Amino acid sequence: MARKPKTRSRTGCPVCVSLERFGDRWSLLIIRDLMVRGYRTFREFQNAGEGIATNVLSNRLRKLVAHEIITAVPSAEDGRSVHYRLTSKGIALAPVMLELLIWAARHEETAASCAFVDRMEKDREAVLAETYRRWEQRDLTPILPPFPPPTQVQRRKPTR
Amino acid sequence: MARKPKTRSRTGCPVCVSLERFGDRWSLLIIRDLMVRGYRTFREFQNAGEGIATNVLSNRLRKLVAHEIITAVPSAEDGRSVHYRLTSKGIALAPVMLELLIWAARHEETAASCAFVDRMEKDREAVLAETYRRWEQRDLTPILPPFPPPTQVQRRKPTR
């Protein structure tokens, strides 16, 4: 397999590389679903609420597999189904995801409750440990349920 | 001011909201330049190495201003020039940026040296404190210099 030459101008900046991997509107949502909602299948991502188009979903899954952020294995029970799962490289994005969540919850109007974010922010390590534990043990019980669309919203003062 | 209605399907999920703010290839690079390189002007962003098109740059700056992640103030010395600066909401993205940097440095081939990332990872709080300090004091000396394009690369084993 030839490497992507990409017309895109690359630098060795880590932030830049990260953005090349998942710097679009959908990749991180897929990773979120895998990480905190226990989703595994194409269908689950598709119905996740944000309404990703199937062609884009297919394309993103392929890219993430290519970059070894997720794996795709055929389901043992159902021959049609594929189970996607984060790799260790993928689950290592947990701190990024957590900080993203905390930032938005503190600075934007979101459906995350204050108490919830308080806990996240106070016990980062515990939240992360639990996330890693579920990943290792293939525990699919969601850490976060899907958030409802914005109706009643709340906001909190940032910590600093 | 009317709120953006946006055809885009929104949920109240914080991660989703974050992605709406800077989930594209360029916004976070602008934020990086403001945060760790001490850049302030249009011209500086334009020449930052990754080669953003001026129309896109203009558009992203406007969006970031609209969402109060950055401010734009006319330069006192030069009437043509505009100084962009992170707001407190913007500088609060420092932990996200740091985790992004650490992840890529650990899991992708980047120009960040091992020693450098080791320090970042070990002393997150100190790195963040220094970042906030520079922001508060308007200290423009860069924390990170621009990384060279990828030639010699190194990789490290992830911590966990």
Added chain:
DNA sequence: TAATTCACTTGCAAAATGCAAGCTAACTCG
């Protein structure tokens, strides 16, 4: 065996992006 489900493709219109060129108000230099 027929219908349904899953994980995709395909085709096409609409939007975003990349690229080059232009444009205007401020500067600088002589």
Added chain:
DNA sequence: CGAGTTAGCTTGCATTTTGCAAGTGAATTA
């Protein structure tokens, strides 16, 4: 003062990516 230069954009246009609807084929269920 006037000619050039610079900063920060905007415009036009071709290319790429996206969103949306409608398939497709293999596996499963009724």
